[in-house]
Structures are given as structure tokens and as C-alpha cells.
Amino acid sequence: MGAVQPAERDGRTGAGEGRPRRGPDQYHDRIGDGVGDRGGGAIPARLVQALDATGVRVVTDAGVLAGHAIDWTGRWRGPVLGMVRPTSTGQVAAVLGAARAVGVPVQVQGGNTGLVGGSVPDRPSLLLVTTGLDRLDPVDAVERTVLAGAGVPAARLAAHAVAAGLRFGVDLAARESATVGGMAATNAGGIGVLAHGMMREQVRGLTAVLADGRVLSTVGRPRKDNAGYPLAALLVGAEGTLGVITEVELALHPTPPASTVAAVGVTRLADAVAAARLVGGPGAPLLAAEVVDATGVRRAVQALGVADPLPPDAAWLVLLEVADGGTGAGLVPVADLVAAVGTDARDRAGLWAIRERQTEQYATLPGPPVDKLDVSVRLDRLDALVERVRAVVPRAGVFGHVLDGNLHVQLVGAGPGDPERVLGAVAELGGSISAEHGIGRLKAAHLHLARSAAEVAWMRQLKATVDPQGLLNPGVLLADG
Ligand code: FAD
Ligand code: MLT
Ligand code: ZN
Numbered sequence: 155m156g157a158v159q160p161a162e163r164d165g166r167t168g169a170g171e172g173r174p175r176r177g178p179d180q181y182h183d184r185i186g187d188g189v190g191d192r193g194g195g196a197i198p199a200r201l202v203q204a205l206d207a208t209g210v211r212v213v214t215d216a217g218v219l220a221g222h223a224i225d226w227t228g229r230w231r232g233p234v235l236g237m238v239r240p241t242s243t244g245q246v247a248a249v250l251g252a253a254r255a256v257g258v259p260v261q262v263q264g265g266n267t268g269l270v271g272g273s274v275p276d277r278p279s280l281l282l283v284t285t286g287l288d289r290l291d292p293v294d295a296v297e298r299t300v301l302a303g304a305g306v307p308a309a310r311l312a313a314h315a316v317a318a319g320l321r322f323g324v325d326l327a328a329r330e331s332a333t334v335g336g337m338a339a340t341n342a343g344g345i346g347v348l349a350h351g352m353m354r355e356q357v358r359g360l361t362a363v364l365a366d367g368r369v370l371s372t373v374g375r376p377r378k379d380n381a382g383y384p385l386a387a388l389l390v391g392a393e394g395t396l397g398v399i400t401e402v403e404l405a406l407h408p409t410p411p412a413s414t415v416a417a418v419g420v421t422r423l424a425d426a427v428a429a430a431r432l433v434g435g436p437g438a439p440l441l442a443a444e445v446v447d448a449t450g451v452r453r454a455v456q457a458l459g460v461a462d463p464l465p466p467d468a469a470w471l472v473l474l475e476v477a478d479g480g481t482g483a484g485l486v487p488v489a490d491l492v493a494a495v496g497t498d499a500r501d502r503a504g505l506w507a508i509r510e511r512q513t514e515q516y517a518t519l520p521g522p523p524v525d526k527l528d529v530s531v532r533l534d535r536l537d538a539l540v541e542r543v544r545a546v547v548p549r550a551g552v553f554g555h556v557l558d559g560n561l562h563v564q565l566v567g568a569g570p571g572d573p574e575r576v577l578g579a580v581a582e583l584g585g586s587i588s589a590e591h592g593i594g595r596l597k598a599a600h601l602h603l604a605r606s607a608a609e610v611a612w613m614r615q616l617k618a619t620v621d622p623q624g625l626l627n628p629g630v631l632l633a634d635g
Contacts, residue, residue, distance in 0.1 A: 304335025
């Protein structure tokens with residue numbers, strides 16, 4: 155977990171981030187939709203001419219484009235006409251203007267670690283990759299903020315904060331590649347949400363080029379600023395449908411004391427929640443509370459070659475991290491339940507590796523890619539959710555951020571229509587079909603399960619005010635039509 159000492163972070167960097175190897179033959183379509191790779195074709199001459207005037211180089215090399223045309227999961231691949239990698243807000247504005255002038259869709263891509271298909275196009279598009287926006291300013295120690303280019307990876311930002319004696323609040327296993335712009339665009343969560351909230355809570359200000367070319371900047375504003383609509387906040391979680399974020403001013407946090415990680419075995423998620431509620435408090439705050447089901451633990455333990463911390467009769471592994479100075483004192487209230495404990499950096503990292511390995515191990519299971527869903531319910535409905543999921547897909551794997559009510563459901567062995575049935579069950583339980591990954595292309599047709607007709611209509615109206623032609627990230631978040 156995101157914790158604390160640079161050495162520990164180094165040890166865990168990129169754990170579970172290995173991209174699954176998939177060939178084009180393994181491509182499969184989005185949930186309930188037959189849209190696949192329609193072929194990009196040659197870049198139109200009029201687009202090349204328009205881009206020439208911007209001074210931004212267009213990459214058309216097929217080998218380079220192929221690497222960006224497929225998403226991390228291997229489930230999404232789309233036609234890319236050409237790729238640009240602007241290095242300033244001005245260049246982003248110029249590229250959007252050129253594409254708009256010739257009516258060509260633009261697909262925004264950061265680190266391409268998104269898990270809902272939102273980072274690759276589904277129709278011939280110009281790909282705008284943000285990794286060239288990589289400026290990282292010195293930390294403002296008085297304000298406790300830092301200004302980062304949208305293309306700065308999370309791990310680079312976190313190390314920069316640590317070097318200044320502070321901490322970046324959002325941490326995820328994709329930290330080496332996921333960019334702060336992509337994390338803002340998806341309102342990423344991860345394992346630090348309990349302590350610091352999601353990405354939205356970290357964004358103090360941002361600069362973005364709206365789809366219509368206007369530049370919006372709220373960077374450098376005072377912390378309290380209640381003058382009307384929070385327009386910049388609309389960009390957070392908009393998944394690149396309203397504009398391209400070019401820089402983000404992020405809040406940083408004081409470094410917590412050293413921590414202890416406990417592995418607890420439980421039979422129900424209600425017990426996991428109860429255990430997590432027993433620990434934490436002003437003297438030893440709870441930094442993380444995560445769960446992995448027994449099958450996921452056993453697979454990870456085997457792959458990593460580490461000791462299995464799970465008691466034989468337990469159905470779930472719960473990892474609790476408390477900032478108790480590394481003494482273990484923070485775990486006294488759950489002492490009877492603790493199966494393994496990590497007080498030093500190595501043991502803590504060993505326990506966390508089991509959790510962080512989950513994404514990769516499901517991504518590399520033999521056979522077609524496993525459908526992944528990222529859902530949330532109120533805490534008293536977690537066990538009911540798992541029951542409903544396994545009634546549809548008996549071999550479904552589950553792990554996630556238990557105290558956020560957020561489970562990552564891996565539909566191993568699912569049949570046609572099963573993902574929709576699971577999303578329907580989530581909606582019936584009053585939950586959300588996207589807890590932290592976003593809607594992307596994967597769930598665009600199912601947005602009505604989480605938002606009312608009035609809300610969806612308002613989202614569409616909002617989109618139309620900045621992108622009447624529907625050229626920026628079309629089909630992401632809001633389905634066509
Ligand atoms: P991309 O994947 O490139 O893009 C994601 C979306 O944001 C797309 O719609 C794209 O168009 C848009 N976008 C990207 N950059 C910009 C920009 N500058 N301006 C406007 N729009 C933009 N997610 C979590 O929330 N919590 C986790 O714990 C977590 N763990 C993960 C672990 C692994 C191993 C992997 C592979 C992924 C994980 N993710 C997690 C998902 C992913 O890392 C996040 O969604 C992340 O925020 C995506 O960042 P990115 O830079 O890779 O964005
Ligand atoms: C996680 O918490 O590990 C992620 O959000 C990634 C996933 O769901 O696979
Ligand atoms: Zn997650």
C-alpha cells in the first residue's frame with residue numbers, strides 16, 4: 155500500500171502491473187455489443203495538412219500505432235489514424251483545433267492502464283497521447299501542493315512527494331504507467347482512499363483544453379474558492395469527454411508514521427468490515443483495508459512463492475494497514491484474528507504483493523480475457539452482492555477495497571449475458587456499476603443502471619455545450635445516440 159518509506163515503495167513498484175500478452179486473435183468485444191476493430195485506414199491528407207500547421211509531429215508508423223491501439227486488458231483494440239504527443243497546453247489546443255477543423259475524432263490516451271476500454275478508439279481517430287506533458291514542478295511546501303503535467307506517472311509523482319517529506323494520496327498497482335491526467339480523468343481510487351479519498355479529493359486545480367478549444371485553468375487558486383460552479387471539477391471523472399487535462403495541481407499529505415500490516419482470515423465480508431472497524435483511530439489511523447478471496451490468495455501465493463497467510467477455513471483474506479509506528483500496537487483490538495503480520499518493510503511488501511498480484515493473475519489466465527467488473531454497494535450488502543454474483547457466475551473471483559464497499563469482480567467462466575446480469579444485480583442492491591474505474595466503453599450502454607434518465611440527459615447536454623460535433627472520446631462514458 156502506498157505507504158510510506160521510499161525503500162518500501164521501490165520494492166513494490168509496478169507489482170502486478172505486467173501487461174498481459176495477447177495477440178489480435180484474442181480480441182473480444184465489449185459487453186453486449188458486437189463492435190470490434192473496424193480498421194483505421196490511411197490518415198486523411200486534410201488532417202495531415204491541418205496538423206502540419208500546428209508544428210506537432212504526427213506518427214503514422216504502423217508498428218508504433220499498434221502498441222497504442224490495444225488496451226491493457228487486451229479486450230479493446232481500435233483503429234488509429236495517427237498519433238500526436240503534444241508537450242504543452244498550447245500544442246494540445248492546436249491539435250484539437252486542427253482535428254475539429256477537419257471533423258476527425260480525437261481519442262485521448264494517458265498511460266493506457268484503464269480497465270474499461272476508454273483509452274482506445276472504436277472508430278478511426280487521431281490518438282492524442284499525453285505522456286509528453288511531463289513537467290513536474292518543485293513541491294510547494296507551504297501550500298502542500300505540487301503542479302504536475304498530465305503525463306507524469308503516479309510513481310514519479312509519489313517519489314517526488316516523498317523527497318519533499320510529503321505523500322501523494324492515491325496509490326494503485328499501475329503506478330509506474332498510470333498518469334496523473336488519466337487518474338484525474340477517471341477519478342481513480344486505489345488502496346489509499348480510506349486515508350485520503352479518491353483523486354477528486356487530491357485535485358486542487360487543473361488546466362484543461364475543452365473540446366471546443368477554450369482553455370480552463372484553476373491552478374494556483376486558494377484552497378477555499380466558492381465562487382460559483384466548480385467547472386474544473388467537472389473534468390474529474392469525465393473520462394476525457396469534455397476536454398483534455400494538461401496539468402493538475404495536487405494536494406500532498408504529511409507522511410504518516412511507519413505502519414503494520416495484518417492478515418486476517420474471515421468467512422464473510424461482514425466480518426471483514428467489522429474487523430476493520432475495530433482498528434484505527436487518532437493514535438494509529440487505518441491506512442487501508444483490502445480483501446482477496448481464498449482462490450485469489452492461493453493463486454497469488456503460488457505465483458509469488460510466498461507463505462500462505464490464510465487459515466484453511468477462511469473464505470477471505472483481509473489486509474489491514476495501521477500507522478502505529480510499526481509496533482503492532484494498532485492491531486491489539488484484532489489480535490485474536492490476526493493470522494500473519496508484517497511490521498518491517500519486507501514482510502509488509504510480501505503481504506501486499508498477494509493483493510497487488512490479483513489484476514495480473516486474472517489477466518493472464520489461460521483462455522479468452524476474463525470480463526472484469528468494478529462495482530460498489532453499501533457495506534451491509536457486500537455478502538449479498540457476492541452471493542448474487544456467484545449465483546450467476548459460480549467461479550467468479552472477487553477482491554477489492556472492502557471498506558469503500560468496492561469489489562472487483564472477475565467473471566471467470568461467464569457465459570453470454572452474464573456480465574449484464576451481474577450489473578443488474580448490483581443495481582437491484584442499490585449499488586454502482588462503476589466504483590473507481592469509470593464507465594469507459596465497457597459500460598456506456600449500461601449507464602442508466604447507475605444514473606437516472608434526467609442525470610444522463612444533463613450529462614449529454616453538458617457534453618454538447620463543449621463538443622457539439624461529438625469529436626472528443628466519442629463512445630466513451632456516453633454511448634452513441
Ligand atoms: P488511460 O488508461 O490512458 O485513460 C483512461 C481514461 O482517461 C480514458 O478515457 C482516456 O481518454 C482518459 N484520459 C487519460 N488522460 C487524460 C487527460 N490528460 N485528459 C483527459 N482525459 C484523459 N484504477 C483505480 O481506480 N484503482 C486501482 O486500484 C487501480 N488499479 C489498477 C491496477 C492495474 C494493474 C491496472 C492495469 C489498472 C488499475 N487501475 C486502477 C485502472 C487505471 O490504472 C486507472 O483507471 C488510471 O486512472 C488510468 O490512468 P491512465 O493514465 O493509464 O489513463
Ligand atoms: C485494484 O484495486 O487492484 C484495481 O482496481 C485493479 C483491478 O480491478 O483489477
Ligand atoms: Zn481497485
